[in-house]
Amino acid sequence: MAQTDSPWLPGLSESLLPTLVVFPRSPAGEQEDPVDRKETRLRVVVRVRPLTCLERRRGAQRVVHCLGDNTVYVSAPRWTGQSWAAFRLSAVFDAGTSQEGVFEGSGMKRLIELAANGFSCTAFAFGQTGSGKTYTLMGSLAQSKGQPATPYLGGLMQRAFVCLLEQTQPYRPGLILSASYVEIYNEQVRDLLSPGPPRPLPVRWSKTRGFYIENLLMVEFGSLEAIMDLLQEGTAQGVSSLAPEGGGAPRMH
Numbered sequence: 036m037a038q039t040d041s042p043w044l045p046g047l048s049e050s051l052l053p054t055l056v057v058f059p060r061s062p063a064g065e066q067e068d069p070v071d072r073k074e075t076r077l078r079v080v081v082r083v084r085p086l087t088c089l090e091r092r093r094g095a096q097r098v099v100h101c102l103g104d105n106t107v108y109v110s111a112p113r114w115t116g117q118s119w120a121a122f123r124l125s126a127v128f129d130a131g132t133s134q135e136g137v138f139e140g141s142g143m144k145r146l147i148e149l150a151a152n153g154f155s156c157t158a159f160a161f162g163q164t165g166s167g168k169t170y171t172l173m174g175s176l177a178q179s180k181g182q183p184a185t186p187y188l189g190g191l192m193q194r195a196f197v198c199l200l201e202q203t204q205p206y207r208p209g210l211i212l213s214a215s216y217v218e219i220y221n222e223q224v225r226d227l228l229s230p231g232p233p234r235p236l237p238v239r240w241s242k243t244r245g246f247y248i249e250n251l252l253m254v255e256f257g258s259l260e261a262i263m264d265l266l267q268e269g270t271a272q273g274v275s276s277l278a279p280e281g282g283g284a285p286r287m288h
């Protein structure tokens with residue numbers, strides 16, 4: 036929502052990023068999370084990014100405010116007829132929050148802990164083009180292809196890898212870690228780690244596996260360097276990063 040008005044919130048000139056959704060699910064599919072039964076299975080957090088230089092030059096005004104109470108206040112949304120609207124979330128990060136702050140406060144550590152204990156977990160970023168999904172997930176990686184990422188700018192993915200490797204260290208080499216990297220673009224699923232140009236793969240369903248992507252390459256890794264290389268490699272293969280801006284349409288990573 037950087038340069039155009041939001042189709043949902045006309046006039047909104049500061050970005051909202053509902054970032055993380057956490058779905059811990061037991062391997063058996065039925066059990067509750069044994070670690071903390073009071074914990075909700077779904078966390079939705081918003082990160083508000085700072086106005087860009089271009090937005091400032093254009094005289095854009097802040098319309099999204101964070102007061103530290105896990106609520107975002109949107110001023111003067113014309114569609115409500117009120118002077119502001121409030122939205123309560125699991126966590127809210129204002130424009131000054133660091134990458135580390137988002138990692139610490141979003142529940143990602145807990146998610147990794149659950150994943151290391153065998154739960155199926157998901158984290159995804161959703162938001163309009165330019166709202167900060169890539170920055171939040173990958174930090175400086177996407178902005179400096181071919182160069183090492185600045186550690187303090189590292190996004191949730193890099194931080195999650197570090198955390199996962201630390202947590203699983205005592206169980207290796209017996210425990211094997213593997214990764215896949217796919218892109219869903221124009222309703223096609225593409226494997227970003229398979230050699231050659233990414234080709235569409237079919238999504239199937241079976242009673243035993245549920246939904247899965249057929250012939251998806253899984254690559255084993257044992258170190259931070261190895262998984263970072265895979266991330267870099269896959270990101271370079273992605274076509275969505277080369278696509279023109281989506282005219283303000285919401286996207287997901």
Ligand SMILES: Nc1ncnc2c1ncn2[C@@H]1O[C@H](COP(=O)(O)OP(=O)(O)OP(=O)(O)O)[C@@H](O)[C@H]1O
Binds near residue numbers: 083085130166280281
């Ligand atoms: N929290 C932040 N602090 C500073 N700059 C940010 C922040 N979030 C995003 N930006 C900057 O805003 C711009 C847009 O961010 P980004 O590319 O991550 O958006 P996006 O949601 O991934 O967009 P798209 O859907 O088009 O890929 C980038 O220049 C990025 O560096």
